[in-house]
Amino acid sequence: MTDYALSNAWQQARQRLALLEAELDPATRRHILDLGVRPGWHCAEVGAGGGSIAHWLCHIVGPTGRVLAIDIDPSLVAVDAPPGLEILAQDLTRDALPDGQFDLVHARWLLHHLPDIDDAIRRLINALKPGGVLLLEEPDFYPVHAGQRPLYTQFMDALTRAVVAATGRDCYWARDLPQRLTDLGLSDVDAAAEVAVLRGAGPLAQFYRLSGQQARERVVAGGYMAAEAYDAALSLLDDPRLWAFGACTVAAWGRRPPL
Numbered sequence: 448m449t450d451y452a453l454s455n456a457w458q459q460a461r462q463r464l465a466l467l468e469a470e471l472d473p474a475t476r477r478h479i480l481d482l483g484v485r486p487g488w489h490c491a492e493v494g495a496g497g498g499s500i501a502h503w504l505c506h507i508v509g510p511t512g513r514v515l516a517i518d519i520d521p522s523l524v525a526v527d528a529p530p531g532l533e534i535l536a537q538d539l540t541r542d543a544l545p546d547g548q549f550d551l552v553h554a555r556w557l558l559h560h561l562p563d564i565d566d567a568i569r570r571l572i573n574a575l576k577p578g579g580v581l582l583l584e585e586p587d588f589y590p591v592h593a594g595q596r597p598l599y600t601q602f603m604d605a606l607t608r609a610v611v612a613a614t615g616r617d618c619y620w621a622r623d624l625p626q627r628l629t630d631l632g633l634s635d636v637d638a639a640a641e642v643a644v645l646r647g648a649g650p651l652a653q654f655y656r657l658s659g660q661q662a663r664e665r666v667v668a669g670g671y672m673a674a675e676a677y678d679a680a681l682s683l684l685d686d687p688r689l690w691a692f693g694a695c696t697v698a699a700w701g702r703r704p705p706l
C-alpha cells in the first residue's frame with residue numbers, strides 16, 4: 448500500500464478534485480481526441496480521482512466500447528457514473544491490471560505519488576493491446592520558482608515536497624516523461640507541455656488552498672515550512688492581486704509496438 452497523502456476520503460476531496468479537473472480537462476480531452484479515440488475503443492483511466500475523464504470517455508466510446516476506471520479509492524469516480532463504467536479499487540503499485548486489453552491507457556497527476564515511476568509505467572504498458580496508446584500527464588513544478596512572490600514559491604515547494612516525501616523524490620522530474628516512455632520501449636513517442644497561470648482566489652488557487660489545508664499537518668510536522676508562514680501563504684492564495692505560475696503539466700504519449 449502506498450502512502451497517498453491526499454486521500455479521497457477527506458471531506459473536501461470531491462471539491463478539490465473538481466477544481467483540478469476544471470483546470471486540466473480541456474488539454475486532456477484535446478490530447479485524447481488527437482490520439483484518435485473513437486466508438487468501440489477499450490480505455491483504462493488509472494488514478495481516476497473525481498472521474499470526469501472516465502465519465503467523458505464513456506460517452507466517446509459508446510455502448511460498443513469499454514471504460515475501466517481504477518483508483519486506490521474509487522468512491523468519487525462512482526458518483527453519478529454513466530451506465531457501463533467499470534470501476535475497480537486497485538493499488539497500481541501492487542495489483543495486476545488486466546493484461547493486453549486496452550486501446551488507450553491514461554493516467555494524470557498519479558505517478559508523482561508513487562515510489563517507482565518506471566515500474567508503474569511498465570504496468571500501464573502491459574495493460575495495452577499491441578498497438579495501443581499510453582497517455583501520461585504529470586506536473587513538473589519548476590515554474591513556481593519563476594515568480595515574484597517568495598512566500599508563494601516557498602509554500603508550493605514545501606507542499607509538493609511534503610506530499611510526495613514517501614516516494615523519496617520531489618516534483619521536478621516530469622520533464623523526463625518522453626525519455627522514460629522511449630526507454631521503456633514505446634514507439635511514436637511525442638509530448639507537449641502547458642504551464643498553468645494562477646490568479647489568487649481563482650479555481651486553481653482554490654485547488655492549492657484545499658491541497659494545502661489537507662496536507663498542513665504533514666508540511667508543518669515534517670519541518671517543510673513554519674506554521675505561521677504556511678498559514679500566511681494559504682491566505683495569500685485568496686488574494687485576487689496574486690498572479691503566479693502553477694505547475695507545468697507534461698503530457699507524453701507513445702504506442703505499444705505491435706507483436
Ligand SMILES: C[S@@+](CC[C@H](N)C(=O)[O-])C[C@H]1O[C@@H](n2cnc3c(N)ncnc32)[C@H](O)[C@@H]1O
Nearest residue numbers: 449451494495496518519520538539540555556
Ligand atoms: C491527484 S489525484 C488525480 C486524479 C485524476 N487523475 C485527475 O487528474 O483529475 C491522484 C489520484 O490517484 C489515486 N491514487 C493514488 N495512489 C494510487 C495508487 N497507488 N493506485 C491507484 N490510484 C492511486 C488517488 O486516490 C487519486 O484519486
